[in-house]
Amino acid sequence: MDKVLHKKALPKWLKELESYEIYAPQENDDLWSFELVKSFEFLDSNYSNCIQSPKKIIFPQTETLLKFERLENGKLEVEEQLPEDRKKVIFGVRPCDAKALTLMDKVFTGDFEDLYYTKRRNQTTLVGLGCNTPPSPQCFCVSVGGSPHSNEGLDILMTDLEDKYYLQSFTAKGNELLILGKNIFEEPNPDEKSMLKRIHQEAKNKFKTKLREIEKIPDKLKGMFDSSFWDEEAMSCIRCGICTYLCPTCHCFDINDEVYSTSSLRGKRIRTWDTCQFPDFTMHSSGHNPRPDKASRLRQRIFHKFQYFVEKFNAYQCTGCGRCISKCPVGIDITEILEKVKNYGS
């Protein structure tokens, strides 16, 4: 379903969506982040992308898996805590972040379906905002098989046509949102259709591809596991969690019990994000650590994204959003590393 929405009419559409919990990029302290919507100014400003992807809404950084309590009669009660029934819409999702969710889907579905993730995923409608110009100098979606107006993972894609938005719906969930605003939209005319095509094509050309021939990398990596290359590259790594926590495709997590009362046992089992970059991520209770140094941990991150994930799911576990590059406190650049991997040994 394709529709056109005049920018001035946007608030009218939102009024029709009151049965949904609506998230959109909000600015606070020079920082954009997906929050419950107060305003839609992101559409008028120089919005690039949110500091954290919509991953934080569908796979929150902390969530309760179950509650446990020892009742008065001595019986131990364990109760699962699935996410509540709540329809959500997230506006302003860049195609790289939406594609990232399709990659996370591969991990959380399949064997042992993760009900917490799938419930939130199925309840959420993603309305994307195409990138007419590269949002950030570090973007490289086209290098990893993405594109600035890709609809992968999106229910609706909005393209900015100066005074209007061209809306394309690709799923039943997307259609539902368009139907709710049916009196506000117009059918696209041939001029608008050709403007859309032109903008999409021009956008692709504006992305200076930093990294090319990425298909050479998985095989190149296979022969580099034991190389001292990783020691050199990891020298400046400070082993924080920024690259992995901000990454829209990273999914590693920890499970811990939090106890609120011991006199009569009461507590929760909580899942939180974790990162392969922390030294104790893989440490055994005996003190043995399969990845005891920064080099092996950096190697794990690169291999996981560009070799293991490819072997398992035939896709790169990276959508080129560029956050890890722009936010790394020491400027480690994954595209720089990959370029070196590609040329390694030659």
Place this chain on the structure above:
Amino acid sequence: MVNPEELKNEAKKALKEGKVKYIIGYRKKPEESMATPAFIRRAEDSEILIWDPTCVHNLVRFLSDEKRRRKREKNPEQRPVGIVIKGCDSRAINVLLQEKFIAREDVYLIGISCEDNGVIDEKKLRKKLNGRKAKRVDFKEGQELIIETEEGKIFLPAKEILAERCLECKVNFPIVYDVLLGDKTKRKPEKEFASVEKFDSLSTSQKWDFWKNQLEKCIRCYACRSVCPMCYCDECVVDTISFAVSADTTAEEKANKIKWIEKSPVLSENIVYHMVRAIHLAGRCVDCGECERACPVNIPLRLLNNKMEKEAKELFGYEAGLDSQQPSLVACFRDEDPQDFIR
């Protein structure tokens, strides 16, 4: 103005003479304006070293990595590590010397004076450029900086894009060094602790609301801790797992280890994390500003640590990192120390 060629020559000399194991300095990435840490081992690699207003990182932080590396190696090489340091960085060296974390002969200090400039705040520059991308930033005589963008060169008053801490800085050239490049220009900073005093003028409930909002944003990436030269503990009290575990640690020790903080980044735990870290840095923080720069969610962490340093100065006349021989604030007392709060 410091001539970057002098820096390259000093580095080349030190490596050629075999004086140092390797040198930690700054290099530039192609098409990116900000410098990034560089580790060079061969004299000819000195060509990549740079010195410009984007050299913001406190490289002293990498000395704890070197120490860990030596502990792991069977026959660790004893030659010192060369390191390029600014004034603030040299204060960090002094604190590490004072705490005997490193010995003076472990480091070869190539000091560079900021003269009457400093380093930039990338966020301020980005705002000023409003969408234009900076390709390089260079010093210029007379309180201006040269920004090269795709559209050409522009000149900005340094004051508008220098880091806040540089505007409040008193130690604009290294006070401990083996080699010093640049002049020991006396510099008149803005009022000391200006940001803290401005914040202190708020009411208690305003301050609480402020920190509640800020610390709710924290994602506990631990970047602030990871980037700080003084956070070198192998076992951190505000981390949920201790990694100082060996084959000899008993099951009871592991089972009974107190969990001071939960892993979930909720407000209560984030407050504990930041408050404890600030207290553990009291009297040790040299205001290199790295914690605030590294924070991906823009929490104004300098306010917390500067508040502690302001207390240290007012109550005990103590400033961290000015003298490696001075007794450490938190490890000793003087008879004349204030004690009216002791009842």
Place this chain on the structure above:
Amino acid sequence: MAHNPYIPRLARIIEIKEEVGGTRPIKTFRTKFLNEDGFSFRCGQCAMLSVFGKGESMISISSSPLEKEFIQFSVLKMGRVTTALHEMEVGDIIGIRGPYGNGFPIEEWKGKNLIFIGGGIGLAPIWSVLQTALAKKEEYGELMLIYGARTSRDLVFKKELEELKREIKVHLSIDVEEPGWKEYVGFVPLNVLDKKPSPNNAITVTCGPPIMIKFVIKNLQALGFQDDQIYTTVENKMKCGIGKCGRCNIGVNYVCKDGPVYSWAVLKKLPQEY
């Protein structure tokens, strides 16, 4: 509604046996689910044991799938969760979720001689497949156990081993001389060389400390065993047990899902990062 893989089922501890005392104690727990809904598993699989309030720990199931009265785990006291388990009493409730892992491919081993080589607590994962093979002796060739520990006090299943000696060849060892010890003295890998099991139509299963496994494999190769005749189990730190938390991987393989049982032919090709 699909089953939630993170919710453990409650089970009661019906028996606790102290196998090894001292500073590295091992206890064997026999458990029974509160709700009798079938829990079927294969030899070599593991389960996540929950001590609510402390956490979870992935322990291999040491009873045979043919045993219907209980599910048995042997637990070495290592850290927070296992210490809490050791402090539990008969009647206490724990959580169990699973079974996880790939298990031993015992269907492929029918008619072959099975040689089990264990060290210390490593006998626990082997016990499951050993008991199953014993119960169906006619389906397999000759069974042999080569098992050792640091001292005689560190051997697990001591009583069961005595009974086992009457049915199959059992070669025990301890690392250092002890008064009264009549069997082999020395490390398990050396006992393997000493007893010279034949590689003819044989499968070996090795479990124990990583260093022991390394040398056992070397010595088995010296005796003529092929890489696909050598099976072992690998352990890694685990949290979810279902291949999602990203922690236990060896290369592209998740130990909780694609392991913990590996033939050396497969394991040697994976990055040696475990």
